[in-house]
Amino acid sequence: MRAVLGLALLLAIGAAAAAGDEVDRLLALQKRHGGVIELDTKTAQQLLGGKSRPYSVIIVADAKDLRSQGKLKLGQLMADFKLVAKSFAAEHAGKPAAGSVLFARMEFSKAKDLFGRMGIQALPYLARVPPSLAIDEGGALTLNKEDVMPTSSYPWSAETIATWVLERTGVAVGEIKRPTLVSTRLMPILSLAVLGALGFVGFHLYHASFMRHTFLYAVGAIFIYWFSVSGGMFNIIRGVPLVGYDQRKRQSMLFMQGQGQLGAEGFIMGSLYTTVGMAVAALIMVAPKVKDPNTQRVVAYGIILVAFMAFRMVTSNHLWKTGMSTDWYLF
Missing domain, CATH: 3.40.30.10 (Glutaredoxin)
Structure with missing residues (x-):
């Protein structure tokens, strides 16, 4: 035994x-x-x-x-x-x-x-x-x-x-230690270096001659407006693709019917919105500076036509996507 x-x-x-x-x-x-x-x-x-x-x-x-x-x-x-x-x-x-x-x-x-x-x-x-x-x-x-x-x-x-x-x-994994680009010992030194570099660059930019031109700020404001109305941040945060792909037709598409919107469509619509805004600004700031009355009239009507065409493209896209037409009110 x-x-x-x-x-x-x-x-x-x-x-x-x-x-x-x-x-x-x-x-x-x-x-x-x-x-x-x-x-x-x-x-x-x-x-x-x-x-x-x-x-x-x-x-x-x-x-x-x-x-x-x-x-x-x-x-x-x-x-x-x-x-x-x-x-x-x-x-x-x-x-x-x-x-x-x-x-x-x-x-x-x-x-x-x-x-x-x-x-x-x-x-x-x-x-x-x-x-x-x-x-x-x-x-x-x-x-x-x-x-x-x-x-x-x-x-x-x-x-x-x-x-x-x-x-x-029933077994613990332990602390999740994600890798860092910079070690903790170098982080204070790197932070001071970055702050110093930013201060140096900011000081020289503030005193640079080209920073005194209003044209630079106007272009920046227009770009921010265009990017915001195009849904740029939404596309980045949600990971919206720039273009789609139609499996049946086997081709890329910029516009998607229905409530959804691709990134390219947002940027196109944003460009049209910006075009209308720029046309209004041109009608106020550019057309009055034309000295010849006949030329001034042609320029003004041309600007209005550009704004109308851009607006018409936006409403046509809205009708195609939602089936709801736009009512026109003339006073």
């Missing part, structure tokens, strides 16, 4: 040692790839295969062909995911918890079969493979709903991912 118990104990110790060696090997692999294991068919089997494993695996799905789609923000997701992995490694370095959670990335062109096995049909996708999930080689990899991060809160920041990892694994 003692011999049987001793043999069982030796087998258990050997299995634990083998599992520990495998975890160390995977941690070394993860470190070589910058904190995130790159999955292919072979690596996925080594990492996930078997009836169970002594660690959880956090997997993020990626597709290089979709990186250009701004709404998905896959590039930012990969950067934040890698930041979480590095923060976890730094927090638990040399501790038993270091091998309790592993981080992996699967790219579609290299792991198509894994996408199919996990039933991934859309991105973004972030999931946890629990230690107790039995995974056969080439078999389906079905996860519970709770182990797949909901997309309702997307885009996910590094802090959001870290909180979710803690909820699903």
